[in-house]
Amino acid sequence: MLTIGDKFPNYKLKATVTTDMESAFTDIDNSSYEGKWQLVFFYPKDFTFVCPTEIKAFSDLADEFADRDCQVLAASTDTEFVHLAWRQHHEDLKDLQIPMLADVKRELSSALGILHPEEGVATRATFLVDPQGIIRHVSVTDMSVGRNPKEVLRILDALQTDELCPCNWQPGDDVLQAA
Template identity: 65%
Template sequence: MLGVGQKFPAFNLKATVSLEKGKEFADIKDNDYAGKWKIYFFWPKDFTFVCPTEIAAFGKMNKEFAERDTQVLGGSTDSEFVHHAWRTHHDDLRNLPFPMLADVKRELTSDLGILDPEAGVAQRATYIVDPQGIIRFAYVTDLSVGRSPSEVLRVLDALQTDELCPCNWQKGQETLHV
């Protein structure tokens, strides 16, 4: 698995970006959000149970990420059409404000090292990538365990201070001065 300090891989993927007729899909490339922080999070499969809870939670927090000049991008190995159908039929996913990447060829998940060898799907992985494209945070949970978007935001805040931040540091608190 690629980790902290490594370059996030180049990619060009189809994504579901809207439910509006004629504007449902877009090509998304790694350099589309140049100069911004990025949150990439991956889930195993659409139309499952843990995944929509996380996706909806990231959606609800999108404004907070945007206020930090950060673009959220979610993705799985499902197609853009499956993403679209899921968004259409799941109330919590209809108005997502971020792209749902479709890594159907499993290239990005393979390049990241997060393609689950047993299930053949994306592991439940999260990355914070800085404006230079360097991974600054990486974490993976078991396929059955959801992650905390609030923790991802807390880590993003800490990384953006470019200072030493103690355990459980929250935005607005003092950083460590050595």
């Protein structure tokens, strides 16, 4: 699995961005958000139970991530059409503020090393990528355990200080000074 300090792989994927069939899809690649941080979080499958809670929670914080010059991207190995159907039929997903990437060929999830060995789907992996395309944070949880999007936002805040941040650091708290 790729980790901190590794270059995030090049990608070009279809993304579902609305529930309107006329404007639902677009292509997104590494250069789509050039000069910005990216939060790319993978989830196992559409039409499941834990996944929509996370997707909605990350979407609800999309403006806060944007305030920090960070684009949030959800991703799974489902097709863009499955993403669209799920968004159209799940009340919590109808008004998402974030694109849903379709890694159908599993190229990005394979390059990242996050495919579940038995299920063949992406694990619940989170990557914070800096504007130079370097992975600065990565975490993976069990398929049955949802993430805490506010914690990911806190980690982004800490990374953007370029300082030493102690345990439980919050924006506005003192950073550590090296002796």
